[in-house]
Amino acid sequence: MFDFNVEAVFGAVAIVFALDTAMFVMLGIVVGITTGAIPGLAHSLPIALVLPFSFFLPIHQTMGLLIGTYQGGTYGGSITAIAFGTPGTPGAAATVADGYALTRQGKGKKALQMGLYSSVVGGLFGSLVLIFLVVPIGRIAPRFGPAELTALYFMALSLVVVFSTENAGKGILSAGIGFFLAIIGRDIITGGLRFTFGIRYMQAGFPLVPLLMGFFALPEIIKQIHTVITDPEHAGQVSEDGVLELPKKAEPGLGLKEFLGSWKGTTIGSVVGTFLGALPGPGATLAAYTSYSVTSQFTEDKSYGKGSLEGVAAAESANNATCGATFIPMLTFGIPGSSISALLMAALIMEGVPVGPRVVIDHTLVVYTIFLLMLVANPFNLIFGRLLIPVFTRLTKIPAVVLWPTIAIVLVIGTYAYNNRPFDIIMCIVAGLIGYFYRWFKLPDGPLVLAFLVTPLFEASFRQALTISRGDPMFFVQSPIAQVLWVITALSIFFFLRKKEPG
Amino acid sequence: MKKSLRVGGVAVVMALAVVLAATAGGAGEAAETPDEITIVVGFGAGGSNDLSARYLAEAFNDHGISANVVNMPGGMGTEAAYHVSTQSPDSNTFMWAHPLIMLFEPAAGDRGFTIHDFEPVGTLASPTFAVSSRAGAPWSTLEELIQYIEANPGEVVLGGQGEGNMMHFIAELILDPAELDYTYVGLGGGADVALNLTGGHVDVGHLSLAAARPLHQDGDLSVLVNTQILVERDPLMPEIPNIVEFGIQGQEPHPLALWAPKGTSSALIQQLTEAMAEIAQDPDFAQNYQDIGVIAHYLDPEETWEFFMDVEENMVPRYKAWLEAYLAN
Numbered sequence: 001m002f003d004f005n006v007e008a009v010f011g012a013v014a015i016v017f018a019l020d021t022a023m024f025v026m027l028g029i030v031v032g033i034t035t036g037a038i039p040g041l042a043h044s045l046p047i048a049l050v051l052p053f054s055f056f057l058p059i060h061q062t063m064g065l066l067i068g069t070y071q072g073g074t075y076g077g078s079i080t081a082i083a084f085g086t087p088g089t090p091g092a093a094a095t096v097a098d099g100y101a102l103t104r105q106g107k108g109k110k111a112l113q114m115g116l117y118s119s120v121v122g123g124l125f126g127s128l129v130l131i132f133l134v135v136p137i138g139r140i141a142p143r144f145g146p147a148e149l150t151a152l153y154f155m156a157l158s159l160v161v162v163f164s165t166e167n168a169g170k171g172i173l174s175a176g177i178g179f180f181l182a183i184i185g186r187d188i189i190t191g192g193l194r195f196t197f198g199i200r201y202m203q204a205g206f207p208l209v210p211l212l213m214g215f216f217a218l219p220e221i222i223k224q225i226h227t228v229i230t231d232p233e234h235a236g237q238v239s240e241d242g243v244l245e246l247p248k249k250a251e252p253g254l255g256l257k258e259f260l261g262s263w264k265g266t267t268i269g270s271v272v273g274t275f276l277g278a279l280p281g282p283g284a285t286l287a288a289y290t291s292y293s294v295t296s297q298f299t300e301d302k303s304y305g306k307g308s309l310e311g312v313a314a315a316e317s318a319n320n321a322t323c324g325a326t327f328i329p330m331l332t333f334g335i336p337g338s339s340i341s342a343l344l345m346a347a348l349i350m351e352g353v354p355v356g357p358r359v360v361i362d363h364t365l366v367v368y369t370i371f372l373l374m375l376v377a378n379p380f381n382l383i384f385g386r387l388l389i390p391v392f393t394r395l396t397k398i399p400a401v402v403l404w405p406t407i408a409i410v411l412v413i414g415t416y417a418y419n420n421r422p423f424d425i426i427m428c429i430v431a432g433l434i435g436y437f438y439r440w441f442k443l444p445d446g447p448l449v450l451a452f453l454v455t456p457l458f459e460a461s462f463r464q465a466l467t468i469s470r471g472d473p474m475f476f477v478q479s480p481i482a483q484v485l486w487v488i489t490a491l492s493i494f495f496f497l498r499k500k501e502p503g
Numbered sequence: 504m505k506k507s508l509r510v511g512g513v514a515v516v517m518a519l520a521v522v523l524a525a526t527a528g529g530a531g532e533a534a535e536t537p538d539e540i541t542i543v544v545g546f547g548a549g550g551s552n553d554l555s556a557r558y559l560a561e562a563f564n565d566h567g568i569s570a571n572v573v574n575m576p577g578g579m580g581t582e583a584a585y586h587v588s589t590q591s592p593d594s595n596t597f598m599w600a601h602p603l604i605m606l607f608e609p610a611a612g613d614r615g616f617t618i619h620d621f622e623p624v625g626t627l628a629s630p631t632f633a634v635s636s637r638a639g640a641p642w643s644t645l646e647e648l649i650q651y652i653e654a655n656p657g658e659v660v661l662g663g664q665g666e667g668n669m670m671h672f673i674a675e676l677i678l679d680p681a682e683l684d685y686t687y688v689g690l691g692g693g694a695d696v697a698l699n700l701t702g703g704h705v706d707v708g709h710l711s712l713a714a715a716r717p718l719h720q721d722g723d724l725s726v727l728v729n730t731q732i733l734v735e736r737d738p739l740m741p742e743i744p745n746i747v748e749f750g751i752q753g754q755e756p757h758p759l760a761l762w763a764p765k766g767t768s769s770a771l772i773q774q775l776t777e778a779m780a781e782i783a784q785d786p787d788f789a790q791n792y793q794d795i796g797v798i799a800h801y802l803d804p805e806e807t808w809e810f811f812m813d814v815e816e817n818m819v820p821r822y823k824a825w826l827e828a829y830l831a832n
Contacts, residue, residue: 048548048574055561145704146688186578188689191611191667200585200615204577333701334717335694342549342694349554349795356717420575421586460691467688468660468704 005364012368015060016376024061025373028068029380033388035069036076039086039213039411046073047343051350059351059366064373066347070340071123071377074284074320075385078115082312083108083396084407086217091284091319093212093449094292098304098311105307106251109393113254114312116385118266120378122317125270126277126324127374130331134360137278137325138332144279146464147476151485152279153458156290158489160450162496163293174443177434178451181206188460201423209418210428211452217411218432219439224404232401251393258309265295265314273321278328283338284319289450291318297495324374331360331367539569540595540775542761543587545580545604550692551711552580554795555628555759556599562782568775579668580604581614584762588616592766597624597775602756602814607669610819611826618811624761624772625779626802626810628792631712631731632670632755633743634677635724637700640707645727645749648707649683656684662696662705665689667829670755672822673730674709677746677753700724712737713796730755733800739793756814758800760807776804 015021028050035046046069054062077089082099095115102111129137144152161171184195185205196202269291276287295314296304304311326341334356336342345355353363360367395403415428438445469475477483542560546552553574560570575583580600587598598604598621605618634645642648652659663674666689678685685707690696693710700708701723708715712729716739719726728746729737732754735745746753761779763772782788783801792799802810 051548052557052561142698142702145699145702188665193612203614204582329698333697333723334714335697335701336549339547339549342547346549346554350557350791352794354717354794356721358717358721419577420573421582464688464690468686470657470686 008364016372021064024064025068028065029072032069032072033076036073037079037088054347054350067373075119082111085220094288094315098308101307109251110254112389114309115316118313118317119320120382122270122321123378126274126321130324131371138328141329146461148481149461151482153454155489159293161447175447175451178448182452182455210424211431214428214431215435219435262310262313265310266317268295269314269317270321273318274325277322277325284322287318288315543583545583547576566778581608585615588620598762603669621762623804623807626760626807628759629733629798631737633712633729635715635726652683659685660705661707662690663709
């Protein structure tokens with residue numbers, strides 16, 4: 001069991017509050033925010049690039065750099081999501097709807113600040129849960145086997161489909177398209193090829209980052225460049241009705257009342273993000289969309305989905321809350337629950353710290369140092385985020401004739417950098433066409449992204465559960481965890497249907 | 504307006520600089536100096552495949568050969584191998600791959616390449632895999648497990664890494680489903696197997712020894728047997744017997760070798776081979792490998808080719824026959 005070790009706490013404080021450690025955390029934050037804000041550079045990429053530093057840096061500096069990059073990158077993804085409607089990272093995809101709508105209404109600064117503050121709150125919450133509840137939560141994670149995960153993924157998908165739109169039919173259609181895109185590639189069980197059309201590169205399936213980049217960014221790029229050509233006088237100057245004169249006075253920032261007014265979104269996001277972050281598989285994107293959907297049922301903001309600060313808070317607090325929680329399976333069992341925690345675990349191993357169930361006992365000082373670094377990274381995130389917001393706010397004012405072609409170039413480079421595959425750029429363009437189709441028919445994007453993300457996880461869990469039970473469907477409802485999840489799913493659908501009834 | 508443009512311009516330039524820096528790995532494929540090489544890993548960063556390649560790259564750097572690692576996950580490593588197979592011989596791009604990628608996957612279906620599109624540089628790493636059972640299982644050895652399955656048909660669930668692949672084939676060599684009635688379930692990677700074992704969702708798991716060892720020491724699972732092919736007892740857990748000690752031919756051909764696209768300069772291959780031979784002798788390097796559950800075991804290009812060809816001739820046909828029968832059921 002994890003006993004509080006005062007001596008190790010003081011040791012960790014001395015390490016973390018040393019100038020060199022703080023410098024590396026700051027460096028990580030700056031690298032993370034900057035790369036996170038570049039569409040395509042999923043935040044595992046900068047972390048992977050930073051990983052070799054563990055060969056020659058001492059452990060506290062390495063971990064400071066990695067954790068700073070992780071936290072900064074998770075927040076940084078929201079910047080372009082809000083400013084340009086293009087998520088910098090997959091985890092920020094849920095931020096686009098409200099964040100970019102706010103920018104189009106001339107409230108980009110408020111949205112960016114809400115994104116930052118809610119990210120910091122979510123990050124702090126996740127870090128505190130990590131510190132105080134690492135062992136109890138860690139012991140819960142392995143109880144999610146194939147049957148429980150099937151119920152969890154179904155719940156997440158149903159929440160997003162039924163809550164993402166007033167028109168459930170459109171939500172189901174959108175999810176169906178996401179489902180189809182997700183099954184392209186090799187069958188996870190038999191290895192058989194599905195919808196690859198004889199194209200060798202399609203065997204790897206539709207890649208996530210090029211899909212998100214193309215889906216969100218390309219339609220906007222096409223629209224803006226079209227406006228540059230057809231209506232150059234008003235191109236790039238946006239407001240509620242599409243066009244806006246450049247502000248004559250400084251754009252107002254987020255007020256305390258507005259921030260506190262979004263407490264439901266921030267709270268739900270922090271809790272949902274921490275819970276889903278602690279489980280292997282789901283990750284920041286699923287957490288953000290689930291939080292966003294759940295909050296939609298509790299918010300009183302009529303503009304939710306069309307430019308709501310609470311929508312930004314719900315998504316951003318959730319994706320940053322996963323940062324601390326993702327360490328939980330790693331520190332309790334030595335099992336990485338996500339690609340990011342695998343990278344951090346690799347860094348620890350390369351630093352000579354064998355990660356396993358005993359790491360909190362055998363390397364208490366290292367674990368406390370990680371805890372404190374997670375906490376300290378949040379204020380640094382706040383400081384550097386604040387410093388960078390004016391820059392990104394001004395970026396939205398760059399003439400469209402320069403801005404959008406530049407975003408298109410960055411998008412192509414970032415998409416290529418994701419996997420070093422030129423074919424991904426073609427996939428990005430295909431995703432852009434799908435995104436254009438979605439805008440045309442006003443289909444909700446949440447179900448597509450969630451279905452795309454969850455389908456392979458759901459399919460794997462579902463087939464595994466059926467295999468283990470030798471085809472017995474009752475296996476899905478045998479455990480109390482699965483039962484609770486199915487009940488929540490049923491209630492959410494019931495709640496939605498009742499709400500839809502007239503009168 | 505002008506100020507906005509200036510700020511924007513600076514920010515765009517900064518962003519482009521970061522992107523270009525981040526894509527430097529990809530750009531490294533067209534290295535100008537012959538000594539600058541790119542090692543492509545077919546899995547994500549952080550696993551034993553990746554870490555063993557990173558330690559090798561670092562050791563190459565110490566030997567004056569500038570090396571960087573690029574991760575290209577997808578298709579059980581075959582996306583990366585296909586990519587490297589299509590690179591020009593002077594691209595200085597190399598593949599870090601084991602027989603699963605080079606032999607078994609192409610045997611399972613057209614992956615766009617075969618081992619004959621490559622030339623061996625050398626083998627250096629051999630990850631050890633193990634069969635483990637959940638905590639509290641009513642058996643403590645492999646023999647007892649087999650007896651238990653015989654006495655309790657249909658009760659035991661074995662969690663492996665995927666279905667229809669080499670590891671599934673090996674698992675069925677160890678526990679023959681024709682003679683033993685148990686359920687095999689294909690899970691994700693080693694982390695997924697470990698979670699399902701510790702959670703009690705499966706009774707037996709097939710995962711790397713490095714992942715299993717800390718859980719074994721903590722009593723969360725129990726390692727029964729290792730399946731290392733190059734040595735019998737793994738120094739990481741020398742008390743764990745090898746599968747051949749039970750008279751079962753279930754050793755796993757997992758050794759990781761460096762591969763060059765066909766036609767790569769023999770001088771460059773020779774330079775790398777010599778460096779790998781020296782690296783293998785470095786005790787610190789061997790210790791680093793041991794810490795990640797990998798045995799540093801050097802085979803020169805000829806030995807590497809012989810090893811892989813032996814697997815191709817003796818195991819792959821059996822695997823193909825097994826796969827056909829498996830898919831037919």
